[in-house]
Amino acid sequence: MKIINFIKNHKTILSFCFFLVLIALVYGQSLKYDFIYLDDDILIVDRIEYISNYKNVPLFFTKSVHDTERDPYYRPLLNISFFTDAFFWKEKPFGYHLTNILLHIASVFLIFLLLSRLNFNKKIVFVLALLFAAHPAFVQAVVWIPGRNDTLLAVAVTASLIFIFDYFNENKKNIYKLFLFVFFFVAALFIKETAVVMIVAVPLFVLLFCRNAGRKDRIALFLLLFLLCLGFIAAQTSVVLKENAVSLTVSYVIQNILKSMPIFLSYIEKIIIPIRINIIDGKIYFDWLTFIALCFFLTPVIASFFFRIGRIKIILFGLFWFVIFILPTFVMPAFLVSCHRLYVPVIGVLLMFAEFLSSFANKIKVGEKYIVVLLFIIAVSFAFISYIDAKKFQNRAIFIINALSEDPVPYLIRCKAAEYYFSSGMLTKAENEIKKIETEEFGTYHLRILGHIYTFKKEYDKAINIFETLSEMNRDEIAIKALIDIYLIHDEYEKALLNAEKLFNKYPDNEKYKNIYMDVRQKIYGTNGGV
Numbered sequence: 001m002k003i004i005n006f007i008k009n010h011k012t013i014l015s016f017c018f019f020l021v022l023i024a025l026v027y028g029q030s031l032k033y034d035f036i037y038l039d040d041d042i043l044i045v046d047r048i049e050y051i052s053n054y055k056n057v058p059l060f061f062t063k064s065v066h067d068t069e070r071d072p073y074y075r076p077l078l079n080i081s082f083f084t085d086a087f088f089w090k091e092k093p094f095g096y097h098l099t100n101i102l103l104h105i106a107s108v109f110l111i112f113l114l115l116s117r118l119n120f121n122k123k124i125v126f127v128l129a130l131l132f133a134a135h136p137a138f139v140q141a142v143v144w145i146p147g148r149n150d151t152l153l154a155v156a157v158t159a160s161l162i163f164i165f166d167y168f169n170e171n172k173k174n175i176y177k178l179f180l181f182v183f184f185f186v187a188a189l190f191i192k193e194t195a196v197v198m199i200v201a202v203p204l205f206v207l208l209f210c211r212n213a214g215r216k217d218r219i220a221l222f223l224l225l226f227l228l229c230l231g232f233i234a235a236q237t238s239v240v241l242k243e244n245a246v247s248l249t250v251s252y253v254i255q256n257i258l259k260s261m262p263i264f265l266s267y268i269e270k271i272i273i274p275i276r277i278n279i280i281d282g283k284i285y286f287d288w289l290t291f292i293a294l295c296f297f298l299t300p301v302i303a304s305f306f307f308r309i310g311r312i313k314i315i316l317f318g319l320f321w322f323v324i325f326i327l328p329t330f331v332m333p334a335f336l337v338s339c340h341r342l343y344v345p346v347i348g349v350l351l352m353f354a355e356f357l358s359s360f361a362n363k364i365k366v367g368e369k370y371i372v373v374l375l376f377i378i379a380v381s382f383a384f385i386s387y388i389d390a391k392k393f394q395n396r397a398i399f400i401i402n403a404l405s406e407d408p409v410p411y412l413i414r415c416k417a418a419e420y421y422f423s424s425g426m427l428t429k430a431e432n433e434i435k436k437i438e439t440e441e442f443g444t445y446h447l448r449i450l451g452h453i454y455t456f457k458k459e460y461d462k463a464i465n466i467f468e469t470l471s472e473m474n475r476d477e478i479a480i481k482a483l484i485d486i487y488l489i490h491d492e493y494e495k496a497l498l499n500a501e502k503l504f505n506k507y508p509d510n511e512k513y514k515n516i517y518m519d520v521r522q523k524i525y526g527t528n529g530g531v
Contacts, residue, residue, distance in 0.1 A: 012113075015126055019108050019133050023101065026134060026387050030097045030143045034395040038416060039146045042066060044082055045091065051079065052086035064240045074236040077191045078149050096145045104142045107154035108133040111347060114158050117165055118209055118351075121358035123368065127375035128350050128357075134383035136274040141340035143393040149192055150343035156188035157195065157344060161205060168210035168217065185225065189232040194328040194344075196232070199225045201321055208317055260330035262286060266337050267326060269293040271349060274385065277339060278406040279392055279399065280413055284337065297349070300356035310359040314351065321348025396420055411437060415445045418453075427453055444470055448478060460486055477503060477513075484516060493524045
């Protein structure tokens with residue numbers, strides 16, 4: 001009897017422990033994993049001294065996430081999360097993977113708390129949170145270190161909704177909860193730019209779930225969010241939308257979104273039937289399995305419209321949430337199905353099914369038991385699949401082997417495989433991977449790698465031809481740096497100086513490029529007997 005009373009009085013704590021154990025069993029293995037050199041090299045490994053220095057933290061708010069001129073992403077809090085790990089762990093991957101796991105635990109628990117507040121069936125909410133915790137589509141978000149951007153966003157978004165819900169629904173409005181809402185809302189903006197869509201999602205959420213919020217409250221809330229988003233957009237624009245940065249127009253955005261509709265359907269399949277999830281997927285499926293997944297996905301909508309199972313407003317809001325959070329990922333050209341991007345949009349799917357299944361269980365009393373058991377079995381199956389899939393991210397070599405074994409292999413993985421072979425001294429294999437790339441539609445990344453291969457093989461004429469092409473096409477700083485090195489090898493100091501000046505003029509505040517420029521000048525002075 002005491003045990004039963006304890007469970008009744010501590011359901012929230014016990015639920016948290018259950019989530020903790022499940023996630024630890026599935027993802028605890030990643031604590032032993034290494035970096036895989038898919039953006040984690042650019043964001044962490046290659047600039048460990050920079051991100052681990054607390055003096056550089058203010059720069060995270062004045063530079064793009066990759067700190068390059070053509071980078072359109074402004075995500076200061078992602079860099080701050082890397083700074084925190086780098087400060088304590090330096091280049092040890094253990095700490096970075098630990099943070100990823102803790103963020104997943106936090107987001108799952110916060111989603112559980114949010115759904116629990118919205119008057120859904122408690123048992124169904126619990127098993128839906130289990131499904132989210134173990135879902136194979138989120139392996140990439142948890143095990144791949146840069147994937148934490150989406151778990152970070154989920155923590156900020158769900159926390160903001162919880163605090164605004166409590167602010168309006170408690171008998172006495174606590175101003176500190178409004179302050180915490182604003183804090184997490186602003187944090188979401190500085191984590192990932194897609195959070196701007198909350199300017200629409202939050203007022204709708206308040207309209208549907210916060211009965212004590214009057215019309216004036218909602219208008220004031222919208223104006224507050226509008227001003228906050230305006231301030232964020234101003235900060236973002238001043239950093240990433242500069243000369244030579246990506247220029248966005250309405251027609252450009254609409255064109256990319258329309259082109260990405262097949263990817264949208266593929267995402268739905270991976271949510272409902274997650275059995276065709278590659279590490280990075282370059283093929284877009286649309287077959288009978290996709291159609292079945294789409295039917296299941298739309299079941300709550302159909303049931304609420306035609307059979308009055310579930311409140312239609314709540315279900316449509318969940319669908320709207322999914323759509324508005326996934327569409328911004330298509331603003332830039334989308335050629336890959338990256339499942340980590342589903343992390344926050346799926347919260348809307350959980351809302352849809354929480355409402356539908358809760359209503360279904362109420363209409364058919366015996367239904368609750370079977371629904372809970374079925375969802376629990378699916379969650380266990382998901383956990384097993386995720387445990388296996390997580391092993392693909394153990395280290396750089398295993399990651400490349402698994403990515404190459406998945407058919408078809410996208411452009412990015414071919415390039416990463418070539419880089420891996422090149423760094424391991426396997427030049428022939430590296431060159432063969434590059435030659436398998438038949439199109440330049442996705443960029444010039446492969447040409448840069450090929451240029452380095454030719455340089456190492458001392459085929460300098462071929463290397464110079466590639467790097468000069470890249471330099472003229474997009475003022476690629478890595479290509480310019482490679483040209484300087486090659487010209488110095490051949491004692492062609494004037495050409496080296498010309499490229500060093502180009503690099504220095506492009507990045508006058510970059511200390512490394514300034515030193516390169518000064519070193520080349522010094523070599524010329526020595527060659528000419530002084531200037």
